[in-house]
Amino acid sequence: MTQPSTxxxxxxxxxxxxxxxxxxxxxxxxxxxxxLPSARRLPSGATIEAPHGTTIVSLLFExxxxxxxxxxxxxxxIIANRDMEKVFAADEFSVVGIAGTAGLAIELVRLYQVxxxxxxxxxxxxxxLEGKAxxxxxxxxxxxxxxxxxxxxxxxxxxxxxxxxxxxxxxYDVTGGCYVESGHHSTGSGSVFARGAxxxxxxxxxxxxxxxxxxxxxxxxxxxxxxxxGGPDLGRQIWPTVAVVDHAGARFVPSxxxxxxxxxxxxxxxxxxxxxx
Amino acid sequence: xxxxxxxxxxxxxKDRADFARKGIARGRSVVVVGYDKGIAFVAENPSRALHKxxxxxxxxxxxxxxxxxxxxxxxxxxxxxxxxxxxxxxRTDVTARALANTYAQILGGVFTQESKPLEIEIVVAEVGADxxxxxxxxxxxxxxxxxxxxxxxxxxxxxxxxxxxxxxWRPGMTLAEAVxxxxxxxxxxxxxxxxxxxxxxxxxxxxxxxxxxxxxxxxVGPVLAQLLGEPAERATGAAGSSPQPPAPGPVx
Numbered sequence: 272m273t274q275p276s277t278x279x280x281x282x283x284x285x286x287x288x289x290x291x292x293x294x295x296x297x298x299x300x301x302x303x304x305x306x307l308p309s310a311r312r313l314p315s316g317a318t319i320e321a322p323h324g325t326t327i328v329s330l331l332f333e334x335x336x337x338x339x340x341x342x343x344x345x346x347x348x349i350i351a352n353r354d355m356e357k358v359f360a361a362d363e364f365s366v367v368g369i370a371g372t373a374g375l376a377i378e379l380v381r382l383y384q385v386x387x388x389x390x391x392x393x394x395x396x397x398x399x400l401e402g403k404a405x406x407x408x409x410x411x412x413x414x415x416x417x418x419x420x421x422x423x424x425x426x427x428x429x430x431x432x433x434x435x436x437x438x439x440x441x442x443y444d445v446t447g448g449c450y451v452e453s454g455h456h457s458t459g460s461g462s463v464f465a466r467g468a469x470x471x472x473x474x475x476x477x478x479x480x481x482x483x484x485x486x487x488x489x490x491x492x493x494x495x496x497x498x499x500x501g502g503p504d505l506g507r508q509i510w511p512t513v514a515v516v517d518h519a520g521a522r523f524v525p526s527x528x529x530x531x532x533x534x535x536x537x538x539x540x541x542x543x544x545x546x547x548x
Numbered sequence: 549x550x551x552x553x554x555x556x557x558x559x560x561x562k563d564r565a566d567f568a569r570k571g572i573a574r575g576r577s578v579v580v581v582g583y584d585k586g587i588a589f590v591a592e593n594p595s596r597a598l599h600k601x602x603x604x605x606x607x608x609x610x611x612x613x614x615x616x617x618x619x620x621x622x623x624x625x626x627x628x629x630x631x632x633x634x635x636x637x638x639r640t641d642v643t644a645r646a647l648a649n650t651y652a653q654i655l656g657g658v659f660t661q662e663s664k665p666l667e668i669e670i671v672v673a674e675v676g677a678d679x680x681x682x683x684x685x686x687x688x689x690x691x692x693x694x695x696x697x698x699x700x701x702x703x704x705x706x707x708x709x710x711x712x713x714x715x716x717w718r719p720g721m722t723l724a725e726a727v728x729x730x731x732x733x734x735x736x737x738x739x740x741x742x743x744x745x746x747x748x749x750x751x752x753x754x755x756x757x758x759x760x761x762x763x764x765x766x767x768v769g770p771v772l773a774q775l776l777g778e779p780a781e782r783a784t785g786a787a788g789s790s791p792q793p794p795a796p797g798p799v800x
Contacts, residue, residue: 287624287628290624303636306635381635388762393627395599
C-alpha cells in the first residue's frame with residue numbers, strides 16, 4: 272500500500288509535470304519534436320520553390336523604434352501574395368519582421384510568440400530584451416539545416432528596452448548570428464536600395480511620425496528597384512505594415528495614417544522619381 | 549515473513565481524504581468571485597513572488613491553495629498544455645473545461661494510486677463573452693470537478709467563507725464591490741473576529757473580459773488601494789485584529 276504504483280494512467284504525460292525548463296521550444300523539442308521546423312528533414316539535394324517575403328526596414332527614433340515591411344510575397348517571377356503581413360508583434364514590447372521563405376518564417380514567428388509568452392507566464396516576469404533577441408537567434412540556428420537547402424529565414428527583431436528606456440534593433444544572419452544595429456537596418460531582397468535611402472533620410476533624434484515617413488520612403492525606394500518588393504498600392508489601398516514600439520508598448524500604425532504618409536511620399540516623387548532634394 | 553494488515557479500502561480513502569483536507573485547511577483562503585466585467589481572484593498572500601493566482605492562457609486563469617510545490621507543478625503543466633494546444637490548433641481551441649478534466653485525471657490518479665494525495669485545491673476559470681458564459685471549475689484533492697456559479701472559496705475555513713459569499717454575492721457586482729466582498733470574507737475570523745487586510749497582504753488578479761486577447765491582469769499598488777476604498781472606515785468595525793498563526797512549512 273505504501274509502494275507508489277508505476278503503471279498509472281494519466282492524461283498528461285510526465286513531460287508536462289517535469290520541473291525545469293521555462294522554454295516552450297525546449298518542451299516541444301522533448302515532447303513533440305515533429306511540431307518544430309528545426310526537426311524537419313528534407314531529402315538531400317532537393318529544392319522546392321516556395322513563396323518568399325522580402326524587404327523589412329527598421330529605424331530608431333527618439334524614444335522608440337519603427338519597423339516596416341512591404342506586403343509582397345513572390346515565387347520566382349510570380350507575385351504569390353499582395354497583402355502579406357511580414358511584421359508581427361512578438362510580445363508587448365517588441366516586434367519581429369521576417370524575410371525569406373514565407374511559410375517557414377510565419378511558423379517561426381508563431382513559435383517565437385508562444386516562446387516569449389510561455390516564459391512570461393511560467394516565470395511571472397518579462398524576459399530581458401537581450402534574452403529575447405538571443406532566443407530568436409537560437410531558433411534561427413535550429414533552422415540552419417533547412418536554410419542550407421534554400422529555405423532561409425532571416426528576421427529582424429526590434430524592441431523597447433525597459434531598463435535603458437531606448438529602442439533597439441537586432442539583425443540576424445542565416446547561421447543565427449545576432450547583431451545590435453545602431454540607427455537603422457534593412458533586410459531582404461530590396462534591402463540594398465532601402466539601406467541607401469535610410470542612409471540619406473535617417474538622422475538621430477527623429478520624431479515618431481517622421482520615422483514612419485522615412486520607413487515608408489525607404490520601402491518605396493526598395494520597391495522602385497527591386498521587383499520582389501511591393502510598393503504602396505494606391506489602387507487596392509494596400510499600404511506597408513508599420514509597427515511602432517515605445518514605452519507604451521508595440522502598436523501598428525492605422526491604415527488612415529499610413530495612407531496620409533504614402534500619399535505625401537508619392538506626391539513628392541512626382542516629376543522627381545529619385546527623390547532628389 | 550510479515551503479513552501486511554488488511555485495511556478496508558473505505559478506510560484507506562477516508563484516511564487519505566482526511567489527510568488532504570487537513571493539509572488544505574491549514575493554509576490561507578483564496579476567493580474567486582465573478583463580477584460584471586470578468587472574474588476576480590483574491591488571495592491572502594503576503595508574498596510578492598510566490599503566487600497563488602496565475603495566468604494560464606488568453607482567457608483562462610488558475611488559482612490554488614495548499615502545498616506550493618504541488619500546485620506550482622500543476623500550474624506549469626497547465627501552461628505547457630495550453631500553449632502546446634494553442635500552438636498546434638488555434639488559440640480559441642484552448643478551453644478551461646479540457647484543462648479542468650486534465651487536472652482532474654492527475655488529482656484522481658494521485659489520490660487513488662500514490663501513497664499520499666495532493667494537498668491542494670484548484671480553481672480553473674475562464675472568462676466568456678458575458679457573465680453567463682463565465683466558467684469556474686473547482687477541483688479537489690480527490691479529482692472531483694465541480695462547475696461553480698459566481699463564486700468559490702477554498703482553503704482555510706472555506707465552508708464559513710462560502711457561506712458568507714453566498715449571502716453577500718449577487719450577479720452584476722462591480723469589481724470594487726467584488727474585491728471588497730472577497731476581502732471581507734478573507735478577513736472573517738472564526739468566532740466573529742475581524743482582521744483587516746491591507747494591500748500588502750493581498751494578491752488580487754482579474755480576468756477582464758473587455759481586454760483583447762490576454763485578459764489576465766494583476767491588480768497591485770495604487771489601483772488596488774483605490775479598489776479597496778476607504779480602509780480607515782472599515783477598520784473601525786474591527787474589534788482588535790488577531791494575527792493569523794503562521795502557516796507551517798511549505799503550505800503557502
